[in-house]
Amino acid sequence: MDAVARKMLPQQVRNLIRPEVYLARRGVQKLRQLTGQSGRLPDFLLLGAQKAGTTTLYDLIMRHPGTAPARTKEISYFDRFHNWGADWYRSNFPSGPGLTGEATPCYLFVPEAARRIADTLPQTTRFVILLRNPVDRAISHYFHERRLGYERLPLAEALEAEPARTGQEAAVLLGRRHEHRTQGQSFAYVGRGRYAEQLERYFALFPRENFLIETSDRFFAEPRAVLAEVHAFLGLADHAPPPVRPRNVGVYAGRVAPEITAHLADTFRNDNARLADLLNGPLPW
Template sequence: MGTQKGGTTTLYQLLKSHPEIYLPENKEIHYFTKFYDRGEAWYRQQFANAPAGLLRGEITPYYLFHEAVPSRIHALRPDMKIIALLRHPVERTLSQYFHSCRWNLETLPLEDALAAEPERLQGALEVIRQPGGTHLSYQEHSYLARSRYEQQLTRYFRLFGEQRVLVLRSDDLFAGDRATLDRLSAFLNIDSFAASTPVPKANSGEGEAKQVPAEVKRRLEAELAPTFDWLDRVLGISW
């Protein structure tokens, strides 16, 4: 599911290689966000080529952050299994910022963009709660908001229960950690990934982030301290 800039392309390629799983060629379908107004029949059509008997899924990172998505998924399939792939919150924030810069979606310097985020996101929820509603800044300028994983995961836990939500660190997936791969296969009730299964690592946008001053990174860690604390306390996840 997510988070953005968190390694979902790696997860997509890994799952797509498994013989018991079908994923559409289009990795990010965005039905529960941008295309919700197209209706359930349109969504089901995205899986029309799935062979009988295979697990079906999709990977749209925006689903983790988008406030309206958990209830929309639950309305369709309350038994859905959710996989959340998390990257270090500060690294994720910086990676999204530089991604937006590369795509000409951001013109402000880093610290100005972070300071502008609250104002940019004002009124966004009213827009995105509408079927098919889109808000540019909610999707592209939500640098800190998207890294507040505790808020996002709590929405899913509340509806689906923690037993139907698997939370993994992207670092562990990138490393091909055996325990992580085994947790993933057990969660999906599929055969274990072969020991020789390659775990591809897509571009995570780390280059520019290395140039960010250490002081700026420390301030971001302080800003996101509640997230780090919650992840450690509730899920036992730390970096």
């Protein structure tokens, strides 16, 4: 759904038509594949995390004259649409010159995605990762699911229900089958913020030097500096970007109780310590 439609249509209407638009876009790629319009595998992936600025960063990367964007920023091949096959995945990318890649935030979180990526992409593939304070990320994620119409529980109850929702029932679809969304993906407010274990899966499969890991705190504070580092990491000449306009910024419907924020901070304490050790440095949060 393009930006104009998002502004003109009420949220409830957008929630109803989003699954059909989602599937239609991927169906167009299926047609390109069947008519021989197959591209190539990506040079890089922006793995996540969700609600950490990946859409904004991907947009800026793709404004570089040495890049060629995927037909859809978030392809979701390695998590939701893997059964559509590698030829379909290739059809999402251009066949001509220019560095190309995609940005699907679920790739960092979904365990199967890492192995599928290693089985499909070469060892030279580059990975860019943005990490956000997991407390802020969890709260933003919750209100995102509320806007989409998936989450109906109050925040405290949703956090309490997370283990049951994302455990044995994680594979149950949420009612919009065309999106291939699961409870495990949608309601993992805390789970998605356990970054160390997610990174370790990738470090076991690809060389550590293949990863550029930055925080959304620094990205939005120093976008020019972070983008220059991304360009250098991807082997692109430095290129001055236009002014940064954050994309997909969430709006919180109501005040978050301080005791919930404190509870989340305590929940992530050990995970943050593990992450700091893994990245060999202090975290901004």
